Amino acid sequence: MNPIQRLTIAGMTAFALLTPTVFAATAHHVVETNHGWVSYHSEAKLSSPVLGRLELGQEAPLIKKADAYWYEIDINGRDVYITTNSNYTHVANVTTLKPAATTAPAPQSIRTTTSTPAPSQDVIHVTAGNGTSAIINLSGDTVQQKALIKTALTQLGVRYWWGHQVPNYAPVNGRDGFDCSNFVAWTYKTSLGIHFSGSSVYQRFHVGTPVTIDKTDKTKYLQPGDLLFFANASEPNGQGHVGMYIGSGLIIQEGGGRGKVTVESLNNHRAWFGRSLVFARRVLK
Known part of the structure; x- marks a missing residue:
């Protein structure tokens, strides 16, 4: 039934039908x-x-x-x-x-x-490079740090490909892949629009500002998003391998003996990642 509006005009009552808006x-x-x-x-x-x-x-x-x-x-x-x-x-x-x-x-x-956006949970469970379970807690991170980490995690398992920045959603000739320094450069560029060279040597000496590495607790002064550099026999100053700190004593990195993007722990000082960290640089203010 159409709604009716009651109008009173000069003592006379009238009724008007109001047609619903179409x-x-x-x-x-x-x-x-x-x-x-x-x-x-x-x-x-x-x-x-x-x-x-x-x-x-x-x-x-x-x-x-x-x-x-x-x-x-x-x-x-x-x-x-x-x-x-x-x-x-x-x-x-x-x-x-x-x-x-x-x-x-x-x-x-x-x-x-009509399609589900990316998950917004701040606690993320992943399988680390050594096959153990790892928990990434983003609850105390900034918006920028969360964007960085979530973007990096989308590439877990992507194979090592020297000199390339080819994410898994846009393969080239059916292939995707990164090397270590191109992976962190891609992550910053894609998530935050921060551009810097994909060279690990350049990143080691010129990107961001140095962060102190405590000898007894290597993660003490680190913040999510920091670039981490690891020593090997030929490059003891750390310019040969780089990853990104994601909090909770964990890093995400490409290659590093795994041949793919993995999450690794820094807390085991007998394992390569734990004992070989020698330098860090902070990109985020």
């Missing part, structure tokens, strides 16, 4: 980021030019899913490509309700998410 609904899909920003490219391949970045809270109309690794999206009338990796992006269904009457209020949007 809405026209239109639905479309958009791509959004899960946290921070994500770069978009001119083509559906990682080696193509980066044209810009989709910011957190920004919506980009979805044109189509180009392939398993890339969405084709519309940015200001231009077709560009962004990763389909659910750690970084998700698709949302946006339904716009537009009143048919010209005097009605502005259009309203009703949103439903």
Whole structure:
């Protein structure tokens, strides 16, 4: 039954039928980021030019899913490509309700998410490089530190590939991989937009500021996100291998005798990672 409005005019009562507002609904899909920003490219391949970045809270109309690794999206009338990796992006269904009457209020949007964003839990369970269980606790970390660590963890198990920065969501000729220094450089670039050289020598001497390594408790002064450098027989000052501290006495690194991206403990001073840490540098302020 239509709603009725009761009007009183000059002592006379009148009744007027109010016709409900009729809405026209239109639905479309958009791509959004899960946290921070994500770069978009001119083509559906990682080696193509980066044209810009989709910011957190920004919506980009979805044109189509180009392939398993890339969405084709519309940015200001231009077709560009962004990763389909659910750690970084998700698709949302946006339904716009537009009143048919010209005097009605502005259009309203009703949103439903059609794919699950990246997990937001601050306690993460992983299997370390030696096969034991490891717990990463992010509850005391900053937003930047969390972004760094969660981004790095998406590449667990990616194989070592010297001189490359090829994440698992955009393989080149079917292959993905990093070397140790390109892995930490990629992590900073992808999660926070901080760019520096993928050379371990350059990182050891020029990236960030030095952090003291306590001789008895090597993690005492470390903070999540610090770059950690490890000595070997030919490079005792640590420029030969680098990883990133992720808190709780743990690091994430590529290679290091494992041949892939792994989480390792610094607490075992008899194991290579525990005894070989010689230098650290802090990138985050």
